[in-house]
Amino acid sequence: MAKNMREKKAGLAPGEILKLKDDECFKIMFANKKHIRILTMLLSKILKIPYETLSKSKIYLETLTNQNVTAGEKKTECDIAVSVKKDDKITDKIMLEVNIRGSAYQTIINRNHFGFSDMIANAFPESEDYNNLPNNLLVNFNNFSLNKRGLIFDEYMYRNIYGDVLTEKSRILNIDIAKCYQLWYNKDIKEENIDNYSKDLTLISAALSMDKKKDFMKCMKEVEMSPEIRREMEGVLDNMCRDQKLVSRYYNREEEERRIQEGIYKEIDQNATSRTKKEMIIKMYNQNATIEFISSVSDLTSSEIEKIINDYLAQKESDTE
Numbered sequence: 001m002a003k004n005m006r007e008k009k010a011g012l013a014p015g016e017i018l019k020l021k022d023d024e025c026f027k028i029m030f031a032n033k034k035h036i037r038i039l040t041m042l043l044s045k046i047l048k049i050p051y052e053t054l055s056k057s058k059i060y061l062e063t064l065t066n067q068n069v070t071a072g073e074k075k076t077e078c079d080i081a082v083s084v085k086k087d088d089k090i091t092d093k094i095m096l097e098v099n100i101r102g103s104a105y106q107t108i109i110n111r112n113h114f115g116f117s118d119m120i121a122n123a124f125p126e127s128e129d130y131n132n133l134p135n136n137l138l139v140n141f142n143n144f145s146l147n148k149r150g151l152i153f154d155e156y157m158y159r160n161i162y163g164d165v166l167t168e169k170s171r172i173l174n175i176d177i178a179k180c181y182q183l184w185y186n187k188d189i190k191e192e193n194i195d196n197y198s199k200d201l202t203l204i205s206a207a208l209s210m211d212k213k214k215d216f217m218k219c220m221k222e223v224e225m226s227p228e229i230r231r232e233m234e235g236v237l238d239n240m241c242r243d244q245k246l247v248s249r250y251y252n253r254e255e256e257e258r259r260i261q262e263g264i265y266k267e268i269d270q271n272a273t274s275r276t277k278k279e280m281i282i283k284m285y286n287q288n289a290t291i292e293f294i295s296s297v298s299d300l301t302s303s304e305i306e307k308i309i310n311d312y313l314a315q316k317e318s319d320t321e
Helices: 002-009 023-030 033-047 105-121 177-185 196-207 213-221 227-242 244-270 274-286 291-298 302-320
Strands: 058-062 080-086 089-099 135-142 153-159 165-176
Touching: 023 033, 023 080, 023 089, 023 227, 023 244, 033 058, 033 080, 033 089, 033 135, 033 196, 033 227, 089 105, 105 135, 105 165, 135 177, 165 177, 177 196, 196 213, 213 227, 227 244, 274 291, 274 302, 291 302
Parallel strands: 089 135, 135 165
Antiparallel strands: 058 080, 080 089, 153 165
């Protein structure tokens, strides 16, 4: 395996591409100021606004940071932060996050809550009326499901205990990109009861997991976009794959993930007692393994794993009080 990794770092195999679900590659494709049309196309699918209409607004790539951060205070971070401005007013603020090495579900939820809270107040003019708050949307492209219903798109808003929506100005959208890819691969997207915007977003999300250029371009041809934007995407992708430093960093991250997972497999094989299995689950959680992965190697259900992790977090919090 180590030899294979050294060979890969020297360059990609013919027809192979870097997966866009990698954080750095995702940013290069969709947070590229020289190719803002690519980001606009993606946002048009997310916001369900025709590209021609959205392109008349101004799209700004932002650096999202806490406004009143002090020494030692945790800073807000996200992969891509965007503002949509129309008639000199920000109408929408969007955060885009890719979670492929993301830890268990509770960590993602807490991190989302932290970043989302800062996004809502960030750069809101002092003289502005609260009724003019922008629409705030956080989009997670997850390599696993955060819901128990098997949903591709799992959307959250503020609601009361009866399910009534309090406001639509604050939303979090989770997208299961692993399931998107499965739907594309099995040609099952047409069977999904979704609108054209959601279909295109499913295809784009599926493409994030692809490591073959022919598959990527075939998938992109199924997305409704102009040929010019499709060519731009291909050009950005080709430039990424020719960047040897980027390829090396990409495979270093892949190798680290593989190393962690192989170590976890070995430890679980060597320790089969219930107590040790719990310890291994906590260790996997702390090493950012997903619930889905832990379940596959521990013979426990997702709910059993979540209970062990939640008990661990509760005990940890109790110990610090």
